[in-house]
Amino acid sequence: MKVLVPLKRVSDPDNANKIKIAGGKIDTTGLEWKPNPFDEYAVETALRLTENGTSPKQRLGEVVVVTFGPKETEMTLRAALATGADRAIRIDAKDEDLDGDLIARALKALVEKEKPDLVLAGKQAVDGDSNQVGQLLAEYLGWPQATFAGTIKSEDDKSLVVGREVDGGTVNVRVTLPAVVSVDLRIVAPKSVTSKHTPPTHNYADGVRFAALMAIMAAKKKPLVEVKLADLTTDTALKIKYSAFEPPAARKAGVKVKTVAELVGKLKTEAKVL
Amino acid sequence: MNILVIAELHEDSLRKSTHSAVTFAKNVGAPFSILVLGSGADKAAQEAATFGAQKVLVADDASLKDPLAERYAPVIAQVAKAGNFDVVVVTASSYGKDIAPRVAAKLGAGYATDISGVKNDGGKLTFKRPVYAGNAFGYCEIQTPVKVVSVRQSEFAAAEPSGGASPVEKIAVAAADPAAARVEFVSLEAAKSERPDLGEAKVIVSGGRALKERFAEVLDPLANLLGAAVGASRAACDAGYAPPELQVGQTGRVVAPQLYFAIGISGAIQHLAGMKGSKNIVAINKDPEAPIFQVADYGLVQDLFTAVPELITELKK
Numbered sequence: 001m002k003v004l005v006p007l008k009r010v011s012d013p014d015n016a017n018k019i020k021i022a023g024g025k026i027d028t029t030g031l032e033w034k035p036n037p038f039d040e041y042a043v044e045t046a047l048r049l050t051e052n053g054t055s056p057k058q059r060l061g062e063v064v065v066v067t068f069g070p071k072e073t074e075m076t077l078r079a080a081l082a083t084g085a086d087r088a089i090r091i092d093a094k095d096e097d098l099d100g101d102l103i104a105r106a107l108k109a110l111v112e113k114e115k116p117d118l119v120l121a122g123k124q125a126v127d128g129d130s131n132q133v134g135q136l137l138a139e140y141l142g143w144p145q146a147t148f149a150g151t152i153k154s155e156d157d158k159s160l161v162v163g164r165e166v167d168g169g170t171v172n173v174r175v176t177l178p179a180v181v182s183v184d185l186r187i188v189a190p191k192s193v194t195s196k197h198t199p200p201t202h203n204y205a206d207g208v209r210f211a212a213l214m215a216i217m218a219a220k221k222k223p224l225v226e227v228k229l230a231d232l233t234t235d236t237a238l239k240i241k242y243s244a245f246e247p248p249a250a251r252k253a254g255v256k257v258k259t260v261a262e263l264v265g266k267l268k269t270e271a272k273v274l
Numbered sequence: 275m276n277i278l279v280i281a282e283l284h285e286d287s288l289r290k291s292t293h294s295a296v297t298f299a300k301n302v303g304a305p306f307s308i309l310v311l312g313s314g315a316d317k318a319a320q321e322a323a324t325f326g327a328q329k330v331l332v333a334d335d336a337s338l339k340d341p342l343a344e345r346y347a348p349v350i351a352q353v354a355k356a357g358n359f360d361v362v363v364v365t366a367s368s369y370g371k372d373i374a375p376r377v378a379a380k381l382g383a384g385y386a387t388d389i390s391g392v393k394n395d396g397g398k399l400t401f402k403r404p405v406y407a408g409n410a411f412g413y414c415e416i417q418t419p420v421k422v423v424s425v426r427q428s429e430f431a432a433a434e435p436s437g438g439a440s441p442v443e444k445i446a447v448a449a450a451d452p453a454a455a456r457v458e459f460v461s462l463e464a465a466k467s468e469r470p471d472l473g474e475a476k477v478i479v480s481g482g483r484a485l486k487e488r489f490a491e492v493l494d495p496l497a498n499l500l501g502a503a504v505g506a507s508r509a510a511c512d513a514g515y516a517p518p519e520l521q522v523g524q525t526g527r528v529v530a531p532q533l534y535f536a537i538g539i540s541g542a543i544q545h546l547a548g549m550k551g552s553k554n555i556v557a558i559n560k561d562p563e564a565p566i567f568q569v570a571d572y573g574l575v576q577d578l579f580t581a582v583p584e585l586i587t588e589l590k591k
Contacts (some may be wrong), residue, residue, distance in 0.1 A: 016406040016543055026410055038525075100375075101384060124525065126544075129405055130387050135343065135375035144344055144457035147372045150518060161460060165518050166368040167473070167527065168284075169465040173342070176456035185508065185525065186518055239384030242414045243400070251550060254571040260584040263556065263574050271554045271571065273477075273533045274589070 001061040001157050001177075003046040004116035005085070006107060007039045008067065009076040010127040024244035035076050038122025041183050044208040045193055046120050047084045049154055053198035056209075060197050062086050064114060068093045068103055074224060081219035082211035088224040091232065100128070101239045104136035109232035111141060116178065117157065123148050123182040134182035144175045150186040154195040275304035275397060278359035279327070280350060282369050283310070283341075286317045290474045291365035293432035296325050298363050298425045300433060302394050307331055308440075309353050311346055313339040319442050324435035331357075335447040337454075340462075341369055344454040347376035352448040354381055354420065361399070366424035366528075367473070374424050384416035388528075390429040407524040407547035427473050428530030428551050465519045467504075472522065475503035477533045480522055480549070483509040484538030484559075484578060489516050492582050493537065499589055505529065505549075507539045523548035538578045541566030558582070 011019065011031035020027040043065065050061030063085040067073050070092070077088035091106060111119060124131035138145035150170065151163035157177070164171045165184045175181070186192055190203040211219070229236065257263045267274045277299045282289040292308070299306035307329040308322040315334045322330045333349045350373070354362050362377060364370030366388040378385035390411070391402035398415070401423060405412050416423075472478065479497040481489055481504070489510060497504045506516035508523050522529055524547035534552035539545060541557070541564055549555070550569050557570035560577045567573040574581060 011406075013407065014543070016409045019406055019409055021410055026406075099384075101378075104379070126524065127406055129403075129407070129524065131371050132375040132378075132385055132387055135372065136379050136385075138343075138453070139347065139376040139379035142451065142453050144453045145372075145376075146457070147343075148368060163463075164368075166372075167471070167519065168462075169519055170463040171340075172460040172463070174458040174460055179456065184518075185512065185521075237417070239417050240386055240414050241417060242412045244413045245405075245410050246413075247410060248404075248408060251569050254555070254567070254569075254573055256567070256573045256575065258574075260574065260576075260581055260588050263572055264585070264588045266572055267533070267554070267556070271533075273554050 001050055001118060002116045003050060003061065003063050003118045003120055004111060004114055005039070005042045005046050005063060005065045005080070005120050006067070006133065007043070007065050007076055007080060008036045008125045009033045009069065009073050010036045010125055013037065013126040021245050021247050024246070026245050035079060036122055036125045038124060038126070038183060040208045041185070041188050042120040042122050043080050043083060043085060044188050045152065045183055047209070048193040048198070048204065049152070049195050051197060053202040053204060056084065059084065059086065064089065064116065066091065066107070066110060068098055068106070070094060077224055078219050079211065081222045081224070082216045083209050087222055089227055090224065091227050091229055093229045097236070099238045099240045100130050100132040101136060102233070102236060104133050104140055105235070106229060106232040107133070107137050108140040110227070111137070118177055119180045121180065121182045123184050134180050138180035141180070143179050145180045145182070146173050146175050147182045148184045149181050150184050151192045152181065152187065156196065275302070275360050276358060277302060277304050277306035277361045277363060278354050278357065279306050279308045280362065280364040280370070281308055281310045281318060281322055282365060282367060283312050283315065283318050286314055288318050288321045290432050290471070291367045291370070291427050292322070294427045294430040295363045295365045295425055296433035297430040298392060301392055301430070302361070302399065304394070307357065309333065309350060311338050311349060323440040323442055324437065325433055325440070326436040326438065327440040330440050330442045332442060332444050333447050334444065337447065337450060340459040341373070342454065342457055342459060343373045343376050344457050345450050346373050347380060348448050348451050350377045351380035353445060360420060362420070362422045364424050365427050367427065370424045374422055378422040381420045381422065382418060383420040383422045384418045385422040386414055386416055387424050388426050389423050390426045404547070407543050408550065409543065426528055428528050465517060469497060470501070470503045472503045472505055472520070472527045472529050475529070475531050477502035478505045478522070478529055478531045479535045479537065480505035480507065480539060481510055481516065481537045482507040482539035483513050483515065485510065485515060487515065492579065495586055496535070496582055499586060507542070507545045509542070536566050536570065537582060539566055540564045541569065
């Protein structure tokens with residue numbers, strides 16, 4: 001199976017409260033860049049689908065990672081190569097010149113060249129919080145989609161049964177490949193991804209795999225090519241434009257209560273919610 | 275301007291999320307119609323007809339029994355085109371988030387997600403939406419003539435029926451996309467709960483990892499007493515102490531009840547993003563330095579395993 005995984009680097013989501021807004025613009029200076037966590041889960045999922053989990057160094061399929069960004073974003077791709085992805089593509093672009101729709105249209109052109117069996121994406125990037133690229137791409141390709149995947153079972157290389165996490169529970173769908181799947185948090189649980197290559201008794205470590213030092217060195221030699229955005233799409237107009245950003249209104253400081261009785265009293269008489 | 279509101283159904287009734295999408299239309303202040311899709315949608319259509327819509331359009335077909343984006347999106351796009359709608363709106367539930375982008379792509383429309391506000395300046399719409407887990411708000415405009423948006427349910431109060439009855443019109447369902455033949459609905463494992471939905475609950479009792487295996491044992495009696503929904507932090511869901519559909523946060527459900535109990539929740543920004551719009555927040559945590567206390571209206575520094583039973587006793591008085 002050949003899997004394409006789009007990756008985005010984001011400013012450290014654990015420091016999102018440190019972002020500065022000046023002159024109506026967001027300033028992320030000083031924040032550390034990290035791969036979008038959902039995209040890391042997508043890479044892990046792709047690796048699990050293309051290996052025997054008991055001997056993960058021997059790859060049984062191809063995992064291609066792709067990002068949009070300037071030269072520095074190659075670090076994000078190298079990190080994915082170090083965990084086991086086979087090759088990488090960087091589409092040269094600046095963040096401010098992109099929106100979800102343009103990314104989806106460019107990815108469509110890339111998919112038509114690369115012909116993967118599956119596109120595995122994170123369900124959303126934790127900076128823009130837009131949750132749309134996977135679904136847009138599926139529509140542009142005319143492919144089926146399975147969003148918010150918490151489990152994936154591949155019975156063969158032609159179809160997947162995907163457990164989609166929806167508001168009221170889990171919806172199981174069977175998609176015939178090629179398809180787009182976007183992944184949710186629990187896709188990296190020990191038994192959430194099963195394929196015919198890995199013995200059913202195998203338990204994965206919880207979460208995404210770490211790269212060994214040797215693998216990090218080896219990843220420097222793996223193929224990484226640069227593609228111009230204009231080679232994928234000539235229509236680079238943005239469909240969404242931001243005019244301003246502002247910080248959220250501060251919540252007024254609350255009070256500490258000393259006892260449960262005092263808490264209940266305040267909820268009854270002050271907040272009047274009981 | 276002409277707005278198309280996409281209804282969301284639960285069995286044969288409208289979900290409350292639909293009422294929030296109607297409120298969006300009313301906030302814009304333009305005429306709107308409601309599209310109801312499903313199989314056996316008469317009851318939902320009658321409900322939809324009480325909100326003051328110009329029309330209620332009903333796509334009732336066996337092929338629409340389960341909400342699959344590959345089947346719903348072509349019908350929505352067809353209706354949007356045929357009726358010359360300028361704005362298509364869904365609520366940003368898992369249903370809306372799944373379907374709306376495919377509709378936007380079909381219409382060549384820009385799609386702004388999870389919006390928390392809208393301003394109509396003489397026909398020019400500006401949308402407000404949270405980014406960076408709610409640590410900033412962006413104001414954006416959609417550049418295309420047709421616009422698709424999903425709205426954050428917690429920021430658009432449920433519309434009340436305004437009386438009267440809109441005309442109900444059945445529409446023929448367009449042929450499905452080829453993609454529809456390659457996706458099959460297998461099963462729904464519905465979360466079994468007698469409690470209110472997180473998006474609709476007035477009171478939410480939410481727990482964190484500190485509850486460990488005693489999550490339900492400790493929280494359920496309190497939730498039962500208050501008629502509350504139960505929520506959970508990502509950490510509690512990740513650790514397997516609570517099922518995934520209970521997750522409140524940036525990547526889970528976004529809620530804004532009258533009263534939110536954060537019990538044994540430290541207050542990671544991803545969780546705060548999902549609950550800090552709540553009207554009253556109570557935090558119970560034994561760590562006085564926990565960030566949750568910075569957003570809590572009422573903070574109680576105490577071990578939850580003693581505080582929660584005591585709270586139940588006190589409330590019963």
